[in-house]
Amino acid sequence: MTAQIPLVDYLVLDPEPHLIAHECDGCAARYFDRRNACASCGGTAFHDEDVTTVGEVRAFTIVSLAAPGIPVPFVAAVVDCGGTSVRANLVNVPPDPAHVHTGMKVRLATQVVGTDSSGVEALGFGFEPLEGATDGQ
Amino acid sequence: MASEDIWILGIHMTKFGKHPDKDTVDLATEAALGALADGGVTMRDVGVLAAGNLMGRGAGIGQLIQKQVGQTGIPVYNVANACATGATALRTAIMAIKAGECDMGLAVGVEKLAGAGLLTGGSRATEKDTWERSGRYGEVAALDGRVGTETMPGVFAQIGMEYAHRYGGIDFELFAQIAEKNHAHSTLNPLASYQKRFTLEEIMNDVMISFPNTRPMCSANCDGAAAAVVVDDSKLKTLSGSQQRRAVKVSASILTTDPWEEACQVLPNVNTLTRNAAAQAYEASGIGPEDLDLVELHDCFATAELVHYDNLMLCEPGGAADLFRSGATWRDGRIPVNVSGGLESKGHPIAATGIANVWEICHHLRGEAGDRQIEGAKVGLAHVIGLGSACGVHVLERAAA
Structure with missing residues (x-):
């Protein structure tokens, strides 16, 4: 099997792909990036928490103009995963306003970003519609 | 004292x-x-x-x-x-x-x-041929376009769509109508970048930049x-x-930044710091939103203008679409907004904008705004947002005669 690594360190591939958040021990504020201290309470202790893999689209845009090399159009969105907001692309859905709407239920899906010169595959993530999605289980 | x-x-x-x-x-x-x-x-x-x-x-x-x-x-x-x-x-x-x-x-x-062109958004030019983690997300490749968007039109599109989702009754056409207003306003402003009126159809059918923002719905570089x-x-x-x-x-000079809130790490929250700045400005000046004769607000995108009606308390919470549909923010309305043409049509030379909007208000308060004069203007408000974020609000009053 091809060796795989996640695109970001808050994407965990095993046993099933899911996101983790760095949660402040003091106030439970959640971050995906590395923080020196909590922007909410100033605490410096964090632990990792799993983020649920299903959510609801709270905002989206269909990007038609992006920096050179970025394939367009694509759907960028904010997904509410059980109270944790996640930034991601919406995938496996046509990038047009007839098929994407706020309030739609989605679930985490992984996608191949690319394979490097040593044959390692990087996996990114997006969210796909729950309804009408191909069940990959 | x-x-x-x-x-x-x-x-x-x-x-x-x-x-x-x-x-x-x-x-x-x-x-x-x-x-x-x-x-x-x-x-x-x-x-x-x-x-x-x-x-x-x-x-x-x-x-x-x-x-x-x-x-x-x-x-x-x-x-x-x-x-x-x-x-x-x-x-x-x-x-x-x-x-x-x-x-x-x-x-x-x-x-x-x-x-x-686009002022933000990640390049993929420097990607390596072996995966190597870097940055605060431990990423092995550029994230823009792979994990959402970093472009300003895309960020502000989502800010407008989030408001639309929360309150309903807001669509692409309504956002386009805001740009229609600002482009119409700029026809009276000889210093604006563009002085061209667009029809609603022209705006909606123009080049899509980041849905629902088409090109004339974006600030003009x-x-x-x-x-x-x-x-x-x-x-x-x-x-x-x-x-x-x-x-x-x-009467008030206020600067705020964005307080921590859930979700602000994934989509900048331009609402709370604007609301805080407005509240402080109204408190400091003793002037309420109902007293304003005109407002220049930060319409970096049509989607942004809508949310700032609400943030500056020009309407009841959730009432931005109703306020706009009433015609109140057109130059002949109850509370004219962006009679200069705004960033969408007057233009947005970034560091100049937060003084240019004060200039526009002063022009009216002095009765020197020529063809686009808001008659009898006594009080105005100028608002800007810098992502990151910072919000500036100035409340200005005409000198007593």
Whole structure:
């Protein structure tokens, strides 16, 4: 099997792909990036928490103009995963306003970003519609 | 004891648009000298200079301006606060006066942006051929376009769509109608980058940048500068009657940043800091949103203007679409918004914007706005947002006759 690594360190591939958040021990504020201290309470202790893999689209845009090399159009969105907001692309859905709407239920899906010169595959993530999605289980 | 009132004594804005024959220093100098002349004073009278030029590199813009208008040895503050840079420069000059360091200050904002495309968004040019983690997300490859979007049109599109989701009854057409209004307004503004009226159909059928923002719904990259001379009450009283009559009172000068909230790490929250700035400005000035005769707000995208109706409390919470549909924010409406044409049509030379919007308000309060004059305007509000984030709000009042 091809060796795989996640695109970001808050994407965990095993046993099933899911996101983790760095949660402040003091106030439970959640971050995906590395923080020196909590922007909410100033605490410096964090632990990792799993983020649920299903959510609801709270905002989206269909990007038609992006920096050179970025394939367009694509759907960028904010997904509410059980109270944790996640930034991601919406995938496996046509990038047009007839098929994407706020309030739609989605679930985490992984996608191949690319394979490097040593044959390692990087996996990114997006969210796909729950309804009408191909069940990959 | 409350500190003295602060007044705008002189203010100037260059033509916004393409200035291929002028560099950043030329434009900044034109604005600075224009503001000094408008105020009837010279650089010798000025005790502090605050200046901003966001895209500039190297030497401080403030010192570069001094070399053209007068190296008088006064302190210079080179400021940067994203799109709120101009407002930050103005507020810095005001703070120096309020601190008692001097009685007159000059604030300048300038940008050369004509022809610039997207100002944000990640390049993939430097991607390596072996995965290597870097950055605060431990990413092995560029994230823009793979994990959402970093482009401004895309970020502000989502901000508008989030508002639409929360309150309902808001669609692509409504956002496009906001751009229709601002482009119509700019036809009366000779200093605007564009003075072209667009039909709603033209706006909706133009090039899509980031749904629902088409090209004419995005701020116009352009060149431009604006500058203001501010003085305290005691100084103003020593000046001529005509200087005193044309002076515009700064009833509130507020700067806020975004307090932590869930989700602000994935989508900037431009709402809370604007609401906080507005609340502080209304409190400081004793003026309420119902007292405003006109508003210049930060319509960097049509989707942004809608949410700021609500954030500036021009309507009840959730009532932004109803406010717009009532016609209230058109120039003949109850609370005209962006009669200059706004960032979408007047243009958005980033660091100049936070002074240019104050210039627009002052123009009306002085009764000098020509064809686009809002008759009898006494009170106005100027608002800017810089992502990151910073929000500047200035409330301005006409001098008592």
